[in-house]
Amino acid sequence: MTNVEFDGVTKVFPGGAVAVDGLSLTVSDGEFLILVGPSGCGKSTALRMVAGLEKISAGSITVGGTRVNDIPPKDRDIAMVFQNYALYPHMTVEKNLGFALRQRKAPKEEIAQRVSAMAAMLGLEGLLQRRPGQLSGGQRQRVAMGRALVREPQVFLLDEPLSNLDAKLRVQMRAELKKLHHRLGITTIYVTHDQVEAMTLGDRIAVLSAGRLQQIGHPQDVYDHPANVFVAGFIGSPPMNLLRGSVRDGQVSAGDLVFARAGVPDADVIVGIRPEGLRLVGSDDPGPGFELHVDVVEPLGDEVMVHGTVSARDAGVRIEVEEATLLADAIEEDRAAVTVRLAPDVRPAPGSSVHLSVDPEGVHLFDADSGLAIR
Amino acid sequence: MSAIDVSTLPGEIGMVEPPRRRWLPFSPWHLVLMPIALVMLVPLLWVVMTSFETLAQTQHFPPILWPGSFQWQNYPNALHSVPFGRWFWNTTVVTTVVVLSNLVLCALAAYGFARIKFFGKGVAYFFLLATLMVPIQVVLIPTFLIVKQMHLLNTLGALIVPNLANVFGIFMLTQFFRTLPIELEEAARIDGASRLKILFVIVLPLSLPALATLAVIQFLWTWNDFLWPLVTIYKENAFTLQLGLMSFQGSHANDTNLLMAGNVMSMLPVLLLFIAAQRYFVRGIATQGLKG
Amino acid sequence: MATVEEATPSGPSLAQRIWHSDNLAGWLFVLPAVFLVALFSIFPIIWGFILSLQKASLLSPIRPFVGIDNYTKIASDPHAITAARNAVVYTFLFVPSSIAIAMFLAIALNQKIRLIRFYRLAVFIPVAVSTIATGVMFLWVFDATFGIANWALGQVGLGPFGWFNSPQGALPSLVIMTVWGWLGFDTIIYLAALQGVPHELVEAAAVDGATRWSTFRNVTLPLLGPATLLLVVWSTISAVQLFDEVYFVTKGGPLEHTSVPVFYIFKLAFTSSFGFSAAGYAAALAYVLFLVILGLTLAQFWLGKRVVHYSS
Numbered sequence: 001m002t003n004v005e006f007d008g009v010t011k012v013f014p015g016g017a018v019a020v021d022g023l024s025l026t027v028s029d030g031e032f033l034i035l036v037g038p039s040g041c042g043k044s045t046a047l048r049m050v051a052g053l054e055k056i057s058a059g060s061i062t063v064g065g066t067r068v069n070d071i072p073p074k075d076r077d078i079a080m081v082f083q084n085y086a087l088y089p090h091m092t093v094e095k096n097l098g099f100a101l102r103q104r105k106a107p108k109e110e111i112a113q114r115v116s117a118m119a120a121m122l123g124l125e126g127l128l129q130r131r132p133g134q135l136s137g138g139q140r141q142r143v144a145m146g147r148a149l150v151r152e153p154q155v156f157l158l159d160e161p162l163s164n165l166d167a168k169l170r171v172q173m174r175a176e177l178k179k180l181h182h183r184l185g186i187t188t189i190y191v192t193h194d195q196v197e198a199m200t201l202g203d204r205i206a207v208l209s210a211g212r213l214q215q216i217g218h219p220q221d222v223y224d225h226p227a228n229v230f231v232a233g234f235i236g237s238p239p240m241n242l243l244r245g246s247v248r249d250g251q252v253s254a255g256d257l258v259f260a261r262a263g264v265p266d267a268d269v270i271v272g273i274r275p276e277g278l279r280l281v282g283s284d285d286p287g288p289g290f291e292l293h294v295d296v297v298e299p300l301g302d303e304v305m306v307h308g309t310v311s312a313r314d315a316g317v318r319i320e321v322e323e324a325t326l327l328a329d330a331i332e333e334d335r336a337a338v339t340v341r342l343a344p345d346v347r348p349a350p351g352s353s354v355h356l357s358v359d360p361e362g363v364h365l366f367d368a369d370s371g372l373a374i375r
Numbered sequence: 376m377s378a379i380d381v382s383t384l385p386g387e388i389g390m391v392e393p394p395r396r397r398w399l400p401f402s403p404w405h406l407v408l409m410p411i412a413l414v415m416l417v418p419l420l421w422v423v424m425t426s427f428e429t430l431a432q433t434q435h436f437p438p439i440l441w442p443g444s445f446q447w448q449n450y451p452n453a454l455h456s457v458p459f460g461r462w463f464w465n466t467t468v469v470t471t472v473v474v475l476s477n478l479v480l481c482a483l484a485a486y487g488f489a490r491i492k493f494f495g496k497g498v499a500y501f502f503l504l505a506t507l508m509v510p511i512q513v514v515l516i517p518t519f520l521i522v523k524q525m526h527l528l529n530t531l532g533a534l535i536v537p538n539l540a541n542v543f544g545i546f547m548l549t550q551f552f553r554t555l556p557i558e559l560e561e562a563a564r565i566d567g568a569s570r571l572k573i574l575f576v577i578v579l580p581l582s583l584p585a586l587a588t589l590a591v592i593q594f595l596w597t598w599n600d601f602l603w604p605l606v607t608i609y610k611e612n613a614f615t616l617q618l619g620l621m622s623f624q625g626s627h628a629n630d631t632n633l634l635m636a637g638n639v640m641s642m643l644p645v646l647l648l649f650i651a652a653q654r655y656f657v658r659g660i661a662t663q664g665l666k667g
Numbered sequence: 668m669a670t671v672e673e674a675t676p677s678g679p680s681l682a683q684r685i686w687h688s689d690n691l692a693g694w695l696f697v698l699p700a701v702f703l704v705a706l707f708s709i710f711p712i713i714w715g716f717i718l719s720l721q722k723a724s725l726l727s728p729i730r731p732f733v734g735i736d737n738y739t740k741i742a743s744d745p746h747a748i749t750a751a752r753n754a755v756v757y758t759f760l761f762v763p764s765s766i767a768i769a770m771f772l773a774i775a776l777n778q779k780i781r782l783i784r785f786y787r788l789a790v791f792i793p794v795a796v797s798t799i800a801t802g803v804m805f806l807w808v809f810d811a812t813f814g815i816a817n818w819a820l821g822q823v824g825l826g827p828f829g830w831f832n833s834p835q836g837a838l839p840s841l842v843i844m845t846v847w848g849w850l851g852f853d854t855i856i857y858l859a860a861l862q863g864v865p866h867e868l869v870e871a872a873a874v875d876g877a878t879r880w881s882t883f884r885n886v887t888l889p890l891l892g893p894a895t896l897l898l899v900v901w902s903t904i905s906a907v908q909l910f911d912e913v914y915f916v917t918k919g920g921p922l923e924h925t926s927v928p929v930f931y932i933f934k935l936a937f938t939s940s941f942g943f944s945a946a947g948y949a950a951a952l953a954y955v956l957f958l959v960i961l962g963l964t965l966a967q968f969w970l971g972k973r974v975v976h977y978s979s
Contacts, residue, residue: 052391053870072391073873086871090889099885100875147875390873402780411772412789415847418804419792421815425807438815484700493693499701506708510908510960512929512953516718516936516946517711519725537707540700570692599797601911606937617799621915624803631807638803642796649795653788656795660852661859 001029001064002154002187004050008059011045011211019045021211022059032181032188034202036195038234042211043191047157050189051080064154074103078155079148083163085140087132093119093143094128100151118150121180138169149184156188162197174201195235199223207231229371232272232364238305241278241338243312244368245271252365255311255336259288259360264374272364275305275341278356280348289357292338294348304342306354312336419642426450426635433631446632453636456627461612462619463640469534469615470597477593478586480540485548486574490560500549503542511602519606533607534615538597544589547659551585552578588659591652598645616641719951724944725936737951747952749923750931753838757927758906760842766898768846769853770891776854777861791851798848798911805844806831806916834924837917841925845912849905853898860894861887892975900967907960928956 004027011020020042027033035043048054050061052073060067068076079100087096094115101111119125122142132140141161148156162170178201181188192198198205199219206216207230215227226232232240245254247264254271281289290310298305312335340356348354365374399406425433427445454460487493488500518537527533555578563573579586601617608614614622623637649656719737721730741747776787793801808814809830820826830840864887872882910929913919919926919934934940935949 051870051874053873055389055391070391070394072393073870074876074878075393078874080871080874082867082871084865084867086865086867088868088871088886090892099872099877103876103878103881151875390870402778404775404778404780405782408775408782408786411775412786415789415793415850417815418808418847419796421808422804434813436813437818438813480700480703484697487693487696491689491693491696493690496693496697499697502709503701503704506704506712508961509708509712510904510953510957512908512910512932513715513950513957514708514711515932515953516725516950517714518707519937520714521707521711523725537703540703542704542708545700545704570696595795599799601797601799601915602933605914606933617797620799620803624806624915631813634803635807638800642800645795645797646792649792650788653791657791657855660855 003027003029003031003064004155004187004189005062006046006059007062009046009049009056009061010058011042011049011054012057018211020049023208023211023213024059025206025213025216027187027189029187030185032190032201032203034198034205035189035191035208036198036205036234037193037208037214039193040210041208043193043208044159046208047080047159047189047191050155051078051157052076077151077153078157079151079153080157081141081144081148081159081161083160085132085144085164087140087143087147089132092129092131093124093135096132096143097124097128097146097150099147104151114150118146122146137165138173141165141173145180149180149186153186156186158188158190160192161190163192163194170197177201196237199235205235207234209234225373226272226364227373229270229272229366232366232373236274238275238339238341240272240274240364241340243271243273243310243336243338245269247365252360252363256290257288257310257358259358259363261360261363261365264365267374268368269374270366270368270371272366273338273358273362275339277362278338278340278358280340280342280346281355281357283355285355285357287357288360289355292340292354292356293335294350294352294354297347297350299344299347302344304344304347306340306342306348308338308340308354309335310338422635422638425632426639428632430630430632449632449636450640453623453633453640456630456633457619457623457637458612458614459619459623459637459640462614462616465531465613466598466616469531470594472535473538473597474590474593476535476539477541477544478590481544481548481589482574482579482582482586484540484545485552486570486578488545488549489552490557491570503545506542507546515602515606522607528607529610529613531613534600534604537603541593544593547589548582548585551582555581584655584658587652588655591648591655592659594648595645595656715950716954718947719954721947722944723947723950725946730947733947737948738955740948741952741955746923746926746931747928750926750928753923753925754907754909754927757838757842757909758903760839761845761906762899762902764842765846765849765853765902766895769850769857769898770895772850772854773857773861776858790854793848794851796848799915801844801848802912802915805840805847809840831917832921834921837921837925841909841912841917844916845909849902853902856894856898857891860891864890892971896967896971896975899971900964903963903967904960907956907963928952932956 006023006025009020009023010018012018023042023046025033035046037043045054049056050063050068052068052071056069060069062068063076063078088099091099097115097118098111101114115128116125119128122145124139124142124146127135127139127143132143135143141164144161162173165173174197190201202219204217205219205222207214207222209230215222215231217225222231223235226235226240229242233242243254243257245252245257246266246268247261248266250260250262250264252259252261252264252269252271254269257271278289281287292306292308292310294306294308296307298307338356366372367374424440424442426449427447428439428442428449429446432439432442488496522528522533522537525532525536527536559577559581560573563577564570568576599617600615601621604615604618605621608618611619611622620637620641623634627634627637718730720732720734722733722737723730772790776783776790796804808816809828811817811827811829811832814830816830817827820828829836831837833840868886868890869882872886877885908929909927910933913925913927913930914933917925919930932949932952935945935952
């Protein structure tokens with residue numbers, strides 16, 4: 001049973017910078033957990049603390065029931081794939097793969113057998129005698145993974161392993177990684193800044209910002225029910241539309257948009273609507289909605305992305321929630337940017353105005369001060 | 376979120392290491408480095424100490440490690456017993472001229488090699504590099520004859536003229552100029568600037584670290600040079616400091632305290648320069664060495 | 668690139684084209700330096716070879732050709748053989764010890780501890796001291812009667828030694844003195860190479876289960892290969908060309924135990940020991956020495972390429 005438990009883990013660098021602040025979460029045995037967030041959010045530092053490459057300032061990390069704070073990396077039985085692969089440049093692929101096993105003084109025949117099995121699994125057979133300098137980016141990445149997996153570690157850590165690959169290769173490797181995980185079932189923690197990767201790869205995703213955990217859950221849950229404005233704006237591409245608004249007597253209003261929401265006390269709020277949560281309707285449609293002045297139309301083949309502006313309440317440009325900064329852009333003083341996703345057969349002209357309708361049940365409400373979601 | 380008291384946290388840099396009982400309040404590396412540093416410095420310190428002793432103290436065994444009172448007059452005495460001032464002057468003149476000349480001529484040549492396409496460039500560069508391979512004793516005698524023909528023997532000219540442009544300097548600056556983004560120079564050319572102007576107004580200001588490194592290394596070489604002055608200068612008043620020091624050792628071998636004072640004076644300028652500019656020395660040696 | 672053209676119907680004249688051409692510009696830039704190098708390096712190299720085929724004196728311009736006599740004399744010249752033998756001994760003592768100590772020092776100086784800047788300065792500073800100043804220094808330190816070396820060793824029950832005055836001990840004493848002077852240089856190179864080892868590799872090795880020693884042996888040391896090769900070549904070349912210290916401190920003695928090739932060449936050409944007429948012979952010796960150095964360097968590079976793996 002190898003789970004990884006973070007308990008109030010904090011990392012403070014000399015000079016006072018707090019990279020990770022009170023992180024608590026549990027990765028279950030065999031789970032593929034993704035740590036996702038913008039650069040500087042502390043996800044890599046959290047990963048490195050599991051590996052033992054960074055000392056823990058406060059709190060503890062437990063792997064398989066053992067507290068590892070004071071155990072050096074070499075004794076932790078975890079394996080890691082680095083962003084730049086960190087392959088030993090002077091060793092052949094074969095020697096790279098077998099390095100960890102040689103350190104554990106495994107018998108030569110066993111090393112040879114496991115190395116060739118791993119090479120076969122990753123399609124590296126013909127490359128065993130080459131050096132890293134003679135390999136392509138994708139091949140190096142596979143060697144890095146092979147080197148980590150050949151040890152059959154308890155925990156598998158990956159630090160943005162796909163970010164140095166070109167787009168097509170990245171998509172391919174994502175699928176390979178998922179297959180590999182199904183086959184081997186090792187508890188895995190994966191760090192990325194790319195929320196598309198996070199959504200497609202993870203059993204669960206943990207969103208971090210400024211060192212703190214914002215939300216953890218299954219990708220679809222996090223997408224459908226973001227816990228705060230940061231998660232709402234970070235997860236989903238294109239990002240959720242966010243408008244300033246207010247609630248008075250059960251009525252929510254944001255610019256021209258007005259609808260009822262029972263059980264919500266009077267407050268200033270932020271209204272969030274996913275681009276796919278808006279529909280194009282005639283101007284005589286009675287339901288809640290607003291006028292979109294169209295600026296840019298992007299045909300994408302299977303859908304059309306329309307960017308424009310709607311009437312907004314005031315000139316608030318920035319929404320700041322606990323150091324996480326999101327932009328609710330106002331192009332002019334009283335307008336806010338909105339993006340809507342439409343079916344490919346509808347293509348409004350730039351400069352025209354269209355009427356969009358909103359389903360009130362699908363609108364997310366967040367408290368304007370704390371940023372937390374309002375149920 | 377409670378504030379974290381940084382001062383109570385354990386050491387934060389680097390990998391986790393197994394908790395080790397600390398026998399000492401400091402890193403064990405000090406036990407290695409301190410003796411080594413002392414071994415490297417003791418000869419220098421001993422020379423300095425001796426330079427402040429009386430003659431009788433220097434001939435005392437066991438050696439006196441700390442003279443009771445400091446004989447500061449050893450220094451002016453040394454200056455007066457041999458033409459130290461003259462030698463100092465000679466060395467300063469030679470070194471200054473050689474360093475300045477190298478900076479100018481090597482920069483000019485390096486710019487030509489780095490940025491201008493001209494007929495015969497490859498051949499010229501190849502021959503220059505080839506001379507780097509040839510050791511000094513091969514050119515020693517012929518160069519002596521050339522300098523003799525020019526009637527420069529026993530003059531400072533003999534030390535200056537052959538060293539006005541050092542191949543090492545050309546090589547180093549050429550490599551450096553090539554690393555500068557060429558767009559700046561191309562933009563200036565389009566604006567009508569002449570090549571010379573580009574070199575002095577754009578390229579050289581961007582090359583100050585490389586020039587400083589070259590100046591500092593050339594200074595060290597020229598100030599400390601011994602073989603070439605030995606071969607070309609035998610009149611005492613044209614000696615450089617190194618030759619003068621040798622002559623001082625010869626004539627005052629038993630006046631150890633004066634001798635050491637003279638030694639300290641001859642080392643001081645270069646040591647001070649080294650301490651002030653060690654960054655350039657170190658960088659120069661490191662980058663040139665690793666590229667070689 | 669773009670040439671300035673006058674608004675005449677026939678285009679730029681030949682003179683204008685030459686003035687504005689890259690060829691002229693290029694040569695104008697490099698000419699001063701190239702001329703000086705040609706005069707004081709390239710020309711002497713050729714003249715040196717010619718001299719080696721003559722019986723020459725630095726005092727008179729009369730230099731009859733003697734063909735390769737100068738070269739054939741070398742093999743039967745006891746002074747040359749002694750000098751060569753001493754050079755070999757010196758090189759075998761100097762090169763390994765300075766490189767090994769330098770590698771160890773570089774590791775020590777790569778630690779992030781207090782006083783590290785002081786330690787680095789202490790190791791580097793001897794590089795700035797001239798060979799003569801070092802000689803004066805060590806003549807005093809190694810003084811048989813009053814020097815602190817004998818005194819300090821006496822405190823632990825060793826010595827006293829003759830150092831430069833001892834026939835057997837003079838060469839090792841020279842080694843100690845020159846290693847002291849050059850250690851900083853080698854250490855700087857190793858330190859730079861050490862700092863060039865990507866930290867991620869060390870981390871990967873730690874995660875892979877390597878101990879500190881295993882990481883050094885399997886990851887760091889191989890990556891120091893290029894620097895080691897460079898230092899071996901460089902140290903060998905400077906060891907074989909040793910002169911200043913021999914001339915100043917030991918004068919080749921006692922009893923020629925520290926006579927080295929360049930010292931012998933100098934004596935032949937520039938002193939009266941051989942009647943001032945051995946410059947041609949000296950030139951021949953210089954050329955032979957050059958060929959030996961060249962051969963050694965090539966051999967070391969060839970061997971090095973097979974052993975050292977350069978990371979891309």
